Amino acid sequence: MTDTSSALSRRTLLAGLAAAPTLTTAAASVAAQTPAAKTAAEQAQTALKDTKATKLVLLGTGGGVGGLGPRRTRKMTSHVMLSNGAAYVLDCGVGVIDQYALTGIPFSVLRSIFITHHHADHNIEYGPLLVVGWVNGMHLDVRAFGPPPLKQMTEDFMRAYKTTVDFWAEDFKMTPLVTVDVKEVSAAGLVTQDDNVKVSAIIVEHPPVKPALGYRFDFKDRSIAFSGDTAPLEAVAKMAQGADVLVHEAMYVPALEAYTRDEIAKGRPVKFEDVMAHMKADHTPVEDVGRIAQEAGVKTLVLSHLVPATDGITDDAWRSAAEKYFKGEIIVGKDLMVV
Numbered sequence: 225m226t227d228t229s230s231a232l233s234r235r236t237l238l239a240g241l242a243a244a245p246t247l248t249t250a251a252a253s254v255a256a257q258t259p260a261a262k263t264a265a266e267q268a269q270t271a272l273k274d275t276k277a278t279k280l281v282l283l284g285t286g287g288g289v290g291g292l293g294p295r296r297t298r299k300m301t302s303h304v305m306l307s308n309g310a311a312y313v314l315d316c317g318v319g320v321i322d323q324y325a326l327t328g329i330p331f332s333v334l335r336s337i338f339i340t341h342h343h344a345d346h347n348i349e350y351g352p353l354l355v356v357g358w359v360n361g362m363h364l365d366v367r368a369f370g371p372p373p374l375k376q377m378t379e380d381f382m383r384a385y386k387t388t389v390d391f392w393a394e395d396f397k398m399t400p401l402v403t404v405d406v407k408e409v410s411a412a413g414l415v416t417q418d419d420n421v422k423v424s425a426i427i428v429e430h431p432p433v434k435p436a437l438g439y440r441f442d443f444k445d446r447s448i449a450f451s452g453d454t455a456p457l458e459a460v461a462k463m464a465q466g467a468d469v470l471v472h473e474a475m476y477v478p479a480l481e482a483y484t485r486d487e488i489a490k491g492r493p494v495k496f497e498d499v500m501a502h503m504k505a506d507h508t509p510v511e512d513v514g515r516i517a518q519e520a521g522v523k524t525l526v527l528s529h530l531v532p533a534t535d536g537i538t539d540d541a542w543r544s545a546a547e548k549y550f551k552g553e554i555i556v557g558k559d560l561m562v563v
């Protein structure tokens with residue numbers, strides 16, 4: 225199905241080339257992107273193969289729900305951690321299902337899903353992941369963790385898709401997915417613990433979203449902390465203290481200002497000052513990310529949830545802003561990168 229449709233679309237593009245010379249650039253860039261995307265997935269699969277060490281895959285590294293379009297190559301936020309044969313997903317922006325599948329990690333090893341907060345770029349594909357995951361072998365004892373009302377949201381979604389699930393269950397004689405075990409998290413502290421990992425949460429600053437969470441995963445061989453979406457916060461540095469990896473959201477203010485002015489010029493009905501005030505109250509400039517990582521004393525800082533999620537900002541621009549303060553390893557996140 226996929227092969228046929230991509231062959232068809234390529235044929236359509238090629239036919240279009242002859243008819244419309246102005247399409248050349250767009251067609252060429254699609255053709256150029258196809259092998260690169262495969263390479264990223266293949267690289268991820270290779271990095272995950274035969275490894276005993278706990279790995280983090282950045283599934284989507286773009287911040288926010290807006291700014292979509294053909295020039296955006298970063299998916300919305302999602303991650304998967306693979307440890308001792310079990311997979312843990314953190315956040316479910318648009319793209320989590322496809323990106324997870326591209327890693328080659330079977331859905332049957334998906335053990336838990338964690339949500340940092342209820343913005344669409346972090347939760348919109350949570351329900352679909354459950355249903356599509358189940359069809360593809362996800363076990364019924366998968367667990368979900370996140371801020372209230374995650375339990376209600378899960379039940380409502382499963383009610384909405386009951387007919388769909390039941391048709392599939394009848395057809396393939398599967399036990400239907402009715403709901404999953406949800407634990408709501410609304411305070412700092414221990415979230416869950418199993419044979420691979422101890423997970424704890426903190427409350428971060430992301431008004432008006434309450435609560436918004438940051439998480440720390442202490443695996444046997446490495447610890448990985450996630451800021452979630454937050455204004456610069458001491459609590460994140462404390463949570464990430466001594467961690468191997470800190471994945472922190474990052475905002476590049478000069479590019480964001482230029483991007484916002486451009487959007488307003490194109491007719492977005494907002495005021496520049498209002499947008500920037502919101503962004504500063506809710507998110508962390510990349511320089512501050514460097515400061516927080518240095519204070520936390522982490523080995524590796526991963527810049528992700530990049531805002532703006534446009535492709536025009538070079539890795540060097542991101543890195544040099546963070547390394548003013550942080551002296552450890554800095555990774556500028558890219559989709560399907562394995563850390």
Ligand SMILES: [Zn+2]
Pocket residue numbers: 287288301343345346453529
């Ligand atoms: Zn976000």
Ligand SMILES: [Zn+2]
Pocket residue numbers: 341343430453
């Ligand atoms: Zn958010």
